[in-house]
Amino acid sequence: MAKNPKEESKKIKDLEQFYKDPENTTLTTNQGLKVNDTNNSLKSGERGSTLLEDFLLREKITSFDHERIPERIVHARGSAAHGHFELYKSIEQYSKAGIFTDVNRKTPVFVRFSTVAGSKGSPDLARDVRGFAVKFYTEEGTWDLVGNNMPIFFIQDAMKFPDLIHSVKPEPNKEIPQAASAHDTFYDFISRTTETLHNQIWVMSDRAIPRSLRMMEGFGIHTFRLINDKGKSHFVKFHWKPKLGVHSVTWDEAVKINGADSDFHRRDLWDAIEAGQFPEWELGVQIVPQEDEFKFDFDLLDPTKLIPEEMVPVQIIGKMTLNRNPENFFAETEQVAFLPGHIVPGIDFTNDPLLQGRLFSYRDTQLSRLGGPNFHQIPINRPVVPTNNNQRDGMMQTEIPKGQTAYFPNSLGGGCPHLAKIAEGAFNSYEERIDAKKIRTRSESFNDHFSQPALFYRSLSPWEQQHVAEAYTFELGKCLHTPIKERMLWLISQIDVDLAKTVAKGLGLEIPKSIEQPINQAIGADADVKAQQPSEKKNYLDQAPTLSQANTRFESIATRKVAVLVADGFSMKNFKKMQTTLEKEGAVVNLIAPHGGKVICDQNMKHAVDASVMTTESVLFDALYIPGGKKAIEALKKEAKFLKFINEAFKHCKAIAADEEGEDLIDETFVSKYKQDAAILINKSPADFVNAMAKHRNWDRMEHIKNIPV
Ligand code: HDE
Numbered sequence: 001m002a003k004n005p006k007e008e009s010k011k012i013k014d015l016e017q018f019y020k021d022p023e024n025t026t027l028t029t030n031q032g033l034k035v036n037d038t039n040n041s042l043k044s045g046e047r048g049s050t051l052l053e054d055f056l057l058r059e060k061i062t063s064f065d066h067e068r069i070p071e072r073i074v075h076a077r078g079s080a081a082h083g084h085f086e087l088y089k090s091i092e093q094y095s096k097a098g099i100f101t102d103v104n105r106k107t108p109v110f111v112r113f114s115t116v117a118g119s120k121g122s123p124d125l126a127r128d129v130r131g132f133a134v135k136f137y138t139e140e141g142t143w144d145l146v147g148n149n150m151p152i153f154f155i156q157d158a159m160k161f162p163d164l165i166h167s168v169k170p171e172p173n174k175e176i177p178q179a180a181s182a183h184d185t186f187y188d189f190i191s192r193t194t195e196t197l198h199n200q201i202w203v204m205s206d207r208a209i210p211r212s213l214r215m216m217e218g219f220g221i222h223t224f225r226l227i228n229d230k231g232k233s234h235f236v237k238f239h240w241k242p243k244l245g246v247h248s249v250t251w252d253e254a255v256k257i258n259g260a261d262s263d264f265h266r267r268d269l270w271d272a273i274e275a276g277q278f279p280e281w282e283l284g285v286q287i288v289p290q291e292d293e294f295k296f297d298f299d300l301l302d303p304t305k306l307i308p309e310e311m312v313p314v315q316i317i318g319k320m321t322l323n324r325n326p327e328n329f330f331a332e333t334e335q336v337a338f339l340p341g342h343i344v345p346g347i348d349f350t351n352d353p354l355l356q357g358r359l360f361s362y363r364d365t366q367l368s369r370l371g372g373p374n375f376h377q378i379p380i381n382r383p384v385v386p387t388n389n390n391q392r393d394g395m396m397q398t399e400i401p402k403g404q405t406a407y408f409p410n411s412l413g414g415g416c417p418h419l420a421k422i423a424e425g426a427f428n429s430y431e432e433r434i435d436a437k438k439i440r441t442r443s444e445s446f447n448d449h450f451s452q453p454a455l456f457y458r459s460l461s462p463w464e465q466q467h468v469a470e471a472y473t474f475e476l477g478k479c480l481h482t483p484i485k486e487r488m489l490w491l492i493s494q495i496d497v498d499l500a501k502t503v504a505k506g507l508g509l510e511i512p513k514s515i516e517q518p519i520n521q522a523i524g525a526d527a528d529v530k531a532q533q534p535s536e537k538k539n540y541l542d543q544a545p546t547l548s549q550a551n552t553r554f555e556s557i558a559t560r561k562v563a564v565l566v567a568d569g570f571s572m573k574n575f576k577k578m579q580t581t582l583e584k585e586g587a588v589v590n591l592i593a594p595h596g597g598k599v600i601c602d603q604n605m606k607h608a609v610d611a612s613v614m615t616t617e618s619v620l621f622d623a624l625y626i627p628g629g630k631k632a633i634e635a636l637k638k639e640a641k642f643l644k645f646i647n648e649a650f651k652h653c654k655a656i657a658a659d660e661e662g663e664d665l666i667d668e669t670f671v672s673k674y675k676q677d678a679a680i681l682i683n684k685s686p687a688d689f690v691n692a693m694a695k696h697r698n699w700d701r702m703e704h705i706k707n708i709p710v
Pocket of ligand 1: 130132133153
């Protein structure tokens with residue numbers, strides 16, 4: 001049972017009219033006809049052929065035959081939840097949007113997280129960008145903030161999106177690999193399109209393998225506008241900051257989690273909400289006055305650039321809480337349609353050429369995905385305010401628009417629906433002065449492709465930098481074509497020479513002294529090739545510490561999963577003390593035993609086992625605890641899987657605690673050589689274990705882990 005109440009918003013009330021509960025109902029056809037046999041078709045004799053007359057068989061099979069709709073072309077794999085957004089303080093000086101001015105509102109939201117490249121059934125821990133799409137059901141209409149968990153994108157112009165996605169998706173001749181960027185076509189494209197390098201280095205970082213969807217940041221990426229009630233515009237970047245901090249797993253774990261539980265993130269989100277441990281993010285805004293548009297060393301309209309928080313601080317203005325799981329995956333999570341074009345008065349677009357293309361793409365894709373122009377009538381997509389217009393008919397019209405007129409202006413319909421004045425809340429686009437030639441090109445102000453990847457890399461801690469080097473080495477190691485790898489090595493050397501040297505060593509290759517020109521081939525045939533090459537690397541900021549996960553929040557162990565390794569005879573005294581402290585801090589304690597069912601502690605009490613060691617893996621937990629109890633430890637020593645469990649947790653830099661005879665089990669593992677490690681806690685207090693877990697991992701251990709052969 002959830003400890004905290006589930007979301008009960010205006011949107012949930014709207015959805016309730018569509019819920020269908022099978023409890024106490026009789027089986028019927030779609031026409032309401034009661035059915036008394038849904039097991040056998042109608043036949044010409046007991047062993048005869050099935051009759052065409054069998055409308056019951058036809059209805060059941062036809063419905064089944066058409067159960068699938070096209071999966072999203074990108075972001076196919078996703079999970080979602082309901083919740084609400086609350087504003088801490090009004091920002092009416094920047095925006096007139098109700099959601100940003102009314103501190104008494106609780107705006108219902110539906111949020112879908114996703115990976116980008118994989119199919120609907122692909123594993124959650126792919127190395128990938130994560131989608132972070134928020135639908136706000138506001139009183140002025142629906143606003144969709146369709147963002148990612150990284151603050152920048154791969155490309156600068158929507159025109160390149162099909163190329164980018166075709167390069168990362170499974171190769172078209174063999175449909176391999178699934179949900180993976182580690183293959184030739186992707187790096188062929190990346191190495192010839194240098195604007196991608198910034199997002200690419202983020203994907204090589206730990207941000208691409210989050211510990212939980214609840215532990216990642218979200219970003220609107222594009223520069224948007226906020227418009228106040230005087231019509232004045234400010235530029236804005238949106239940020240979501242998770243209350244639990246930003247944490248990741250290691251690549252070795254990610255690969256193993258994908259086998260042990262390919263629904264790891266989806267399950268984690270669902271379980272946390274069911275347990276009443278509601279995920280929360282704070283919304284932050286970076287505001288840039290209109291007058292400062294050209295004050296930066298990069299172009300605000302270029303979506304491959306972030307504004308370092310050290311240059312423009314993030315102002316926290318509100319909080320989003322996810323507190324209700326969907327009732328039905330298909331009806332809600334699959335059918336939800338996000339459109340960056342869904343905005344409300346007080347928010348507006350900029351000329352970012354990527355954003356401009358998205359304004360076309362998302363409506364277009366819903367037409368083939370959801371079957372026609374009435375997808376806004378699907379329950380999850382309905383706004384919480386009335387809609388009235390003269391748009392008519394189309395596939396799956398579920399409303400019954402009344403009256404004689406379906407045009408404007410009309411007199412026969414009393415002029416309705418009538419127009420709204422701007423003072424009454426009508427939307428009007430920001431009046432931007434435009435005086436330009438029509439031209440198919442890229443602004444030269446977008447040409448700086450190396451400065452920000454270098455800033456990102458410089459800002460990482462040594463352990464994060466090591467992970468980046470290992471990720472490049474892995475990904476390029478999976479490419480089969482040496483010229484592609486060499487080209488990448490040269491490009492990486494433009495970001496950071498030492499990084500390139502480490503990767504080159506791992507690949508057994510040399511960094512080329514130069515590469516054939518042009519470096520950047522994502523240009524038009526008649527373009528001035530020289531003008532379109534990446535410009536010299538700049539250093540306008542030495543470091544941006546906010547980009548490093550080493551500087552995230554480390555306050556809480558809430559929702560962290562602790563595996564307690566037990567067998568018959570385990571010490572109840574040790575266990576109880578640890579369990580009480582961990583659960584008080586909100587951690588989830590699981591008993592892992594040699595078998596399922598029950599284990600009996602040294603006080604002869606029976607305890608339900610959460611998982612037998614054969615059905616689980618250490619990669620599914622954040623930390624390990626081994627209580628004492630001589631008999632139990634002797635039994636655990638006999639199961640090699642427990643030793644693997646401990647060695648692997650050590651390799652992944654997790655906190656491990658043991659009490660009394662628990663140390664004997666540690667002594668059977670590689671951990672015996674590293675008992676001085678700060679996160680190996682033998683006969684220490686539960687509070688010490690909590691502190692070690694709150695640090696997420698002991699990355700200082702990384703120098704030793706290569707010696708652990710698991
Ligand atoms: Fe998307 N993207 N995208 N994208 N995107 C889609 O729309 C597209 C981009 C993002 O949970 C599609 O409904 C183009 C940036 C998310 O349902 C499609 C371009 C960002 C989701 C589409 C981009 C995103 C999508 C596929 C380049 C971060 C999942 C299904 C101009 C700011 C939403 C759908 C969900 C989904 C097109 C670039 C985020 C095909 C053409 C930049 C989170 O319309």
